[in-house]
Amino acid sequence: MSEYHAPLRDMQFVLNELGYLEQVLGLPGCSHLDVELVDAILSEAGKFAHGVLAPLNVSGDRQGARWLDGEVRTASGWREAYQRFTEGGWNALSCAPQFGGQGLPRVVSALVEEMWNAANLSFGLCPMLTRGAIEAIELRGSAYLKHTYLAKMISGQWTGTMNLTEPQAGSDLAAVRTRAEPAGDGTFRIKGQKIFITYGEHDLAENIVHLVLARTPGSPAGVKGISLFVVPKYLVEADGRLGARNDVRCTAIEHKLGIHASPTAVLAFGDGDGATGWLVGEEHRGLGYMFIMMNAARFSVGIEGVGLSERAYQRARSYARDRIQGSEIGASTRSDVAIIRHPDVRRMLLSMKARTEAMRALACEVAAAMDCAERHPSPAARLEWQALVELMIPVVKGWSTENAVDITSLGIQIHGGMGYIEETGAAQYLRDARITTLYEGTTGIQASDLIGRKIARDGGKAIATLGQQIQQVIEALTATDDAQLQANAGNLGKALIALNASVAFIVAQFPLQPARVAAGAVPFLELLGIVAGGWQMARSALVAHRQLKVGNADQGFYRGKLLTARFYADHWLPQAESLSRIVVQGADAVLEMPDQQF
Structure with missing residues (x-):
């Protein structure tokens, strides 16, 4: 069975020779970076992906996450891997330095993220959702919320989630029914149910910070009446220590086609007096704030497509080099050859390779534009870069994930009948890829x-x-x-x-x-x-x-x-x-x- 190796030379080509790293090095906050440092970061990330995350991918898929009486246990080795992940500083790569992050540009962190997704998508989903929650709190949260939550979320000591979907609502967020009643002390009591919450309950971190869409009393109908709230699993005391368990519990986790090791939770808020929550920003502007998380997540899901495509290509390429079957068309001998010599297999491999490289480069184009839109000293230039970002995020998300479904399917095709057998590993990539065209917007x-x-x-x-x-x-x-x-x-x-x-x-x-x-x-x-x-x-x-x-x-x-x-x-x-x-x-x-x- 082939092993995952980060495609460092291809990544360096995109960063250094297509010019995306040079494009961001001159931006404010990037002066500490150079080619050698970025190469070292990518190399170390590749080692972590290869040595720690990839070995857990198959076992995590087979074992899955387990729910018992409201508690969720992740697969064997998951907690140890997450501890090594956070101790290595990987959770903080692109986060703000003032809260403990490393401040790396998105164009660099996106390639690191590709490695996590290629090595172990189920694992990579947890820090991906946390990063989105961090961005929403950082941009729209009060001073209290930033002080209370950001440092520990950036370190990975606490994780974050995004709570949008409800059983009756699906993608129609105008139908959200979760309620938020003012408690009189600046907090709200949250009551309702959310479904499809990635890492909504788990045993990796000591606290989970839920960002929840809900309606306050008298709010307008439709999406204009939705507000956003921070609702932690455990309440936080004034000195930063964890206090009582909040009124939120996991009633089930979903049984899914793929990403088995990533717990997808059903969460009940307010079985008792109501879960305590804090308003993010202004009332009735929650959907706009949540789109901060959602746009970040949509880009990251596109990176999932790139990572899964790369991994499926590597496995198919390895199999095609090793599998001896049939003679070469047009050759002078009838000896059997590796199937990589057969024209149709070569066509399929090139189809996988070419699209993966195109997706990676396009994602870096958009990631560099995100960096320029955030950091460029010229307001006019920031607006121009942001226009490109907004135009292309649906493409990075939609095109890359649809490609990933086809590319991972081609990986099975190259394996022939053996690809349909779970033990070869090719099928898992297709099962995992199928969700990427669905979540964060079909x-x-x-x-x-x-x-x-x-x-x-x-x-x-x-x-x-x-x-x-x-x-x-x-x-x-x-x-x-x-x-x-x-x-x-x-x-x-x-x-x-x-x-x-x-x-x-x-x-x-x-x-x-x-x-x-x-x-x-x-x-x-x-x-x-x-x-x-x-x-x-x-x-x-x-x-x-x-x-x-x-x-x-x-x-x-x-x-x-x-x-x-x-x-x-x-x-x-x-x-x-x-x-x-x-x-x-x-x-x-x-x-x-x-x-x-x-």
């Missing part, structure tokens, strides 16, 4: 957000700016003396034309026929992902071409980059034109089909 929700809030609302301005950057890369490819790069430019140019046609359709028709546009929302998200991924692969090809021309010693690596980019241009970019036709012309049957004929 792909359909991401796509609706993309066409409505991110494109139609601003008349396509943000995506036009992105298109200009893609056009510059097309021109750079065309200006080279390499026929294959020029061919890549042609494919990317046609894909950009298809994207622009779809954008024009959305901008013109969304105010008039929103349902017609919505019918093609998911195909459009895929279209934008493919083109944006092609942009990143084209940039990679340009770097590799330059390095080969100057005689860089790592010839094999750069030759592989060129061929991977060529595969992407030949196999994926041509799909843009058909997807554009679906977006523009494909709504009639969707909208006209009578309900009873489904």
Whole structure:
């Protein structure tokens, strides 16, 4: 069975040669970083992922989390691994230094996060949700909440959760019924039930800090009446010590297709007098505050897709190199060969590899933009970077996770029948990947957000700016003396034309026929992902071409980059034109089909 090894050379290529690290090094708060330090961080993270987290992945999947009388026990080895994780400072990488964090830029921490997800997604979910809760409290919490919770959450001594969904509400947060009654002392009494709460109960940390959406008395109907509250598992005394158990308990954990070692809890708030909670920010603005967590989580879920894809690719590649079966097509001998010599297996491996590299580079593009949007000294520049972040987060989340489902499925296909047997390990990645397209908003929700809030609302301005950057890369490819790069430019140019046609359709028709546009929302998200991924692969090809021309010693690596980019241009970019036709012309049957004929 293959072992996970962090793809450090590929990560260094994205950071250093595509220029994302240089882009953030000049930002305020990043002056202490350099290439050598970042390489050391990635190397140590890779060792931790390989040596501590990856060995627990299969055993955690098979054992799962266990619920008994309101308490949850994580799988064997989980507590020890979490202790080593927090002692190593990994929980605090991208958190604010004033509360004990290390202040690393998001573009670096995103690659570390990819390693956790590739090695052990079930484990990585706990610090991911904690980080989102930290961001919400840091940005909107009172001085009391920051003082009471942030340092211990950043250290990992306490963990955090996000409590949105209720049995009757699902993704429709306007239907939230959890109540928050003022207690007269500045606190509220929270009563209600939440479901699908990742790490809502566990034995890794001494306290769990729940961020809970609820309604105060007399609040408006719909999403405008929702407020956000901090509700800890244990109340915190004035001196920072833990006090009494709060009125919140875990009534069950879900039995899931995948991520078995990650407890997904059903939480009951207020079986007695009510769980004590503290308001975050202002009343009735809770959904906006929760979107701080949600957007952070959506980006991180996209990183989950990258990590799972990388791990599935590594296992499939190892199997294809070792599995001897069949003779090579066109060879002079009939001797059996490793299946990596068979053209269709090579096509599948390249499909996995090319998309994973495209997703990683695109995620780093967005992560660096997040850093610039937060840290750049110019307010105007921060707004420009934030526009790119908001445009692309639905793509990083939706496109990367949909790809992950397909890539992990291809990993099973390369194993053949053995891939369907759990003992080979290939099936777990598909089971784990399947949730990533669902939580933090399904792909359909991401796509609706993309066409409505991110494109139609601003008349396509943000995506036009992105298109200009893609056009510059097309021109750079065309200006080279390499026929294959020029061919890549042609494919990317046609894909950009298809994207622009779809954008024009959305901008013109969304105010008039929103349902017609919505019918093609998911195909459009895929279209934008493919083109944006092609942009990143084209940039990679340009770097590799330059390095080969100057005689860089790592010839094999750069030759592989060129061929991977060529595969992407030949196999994926041509799909843009058909997807554009679906977006523009494909709504009639969707909208006209009578309900009873489904």
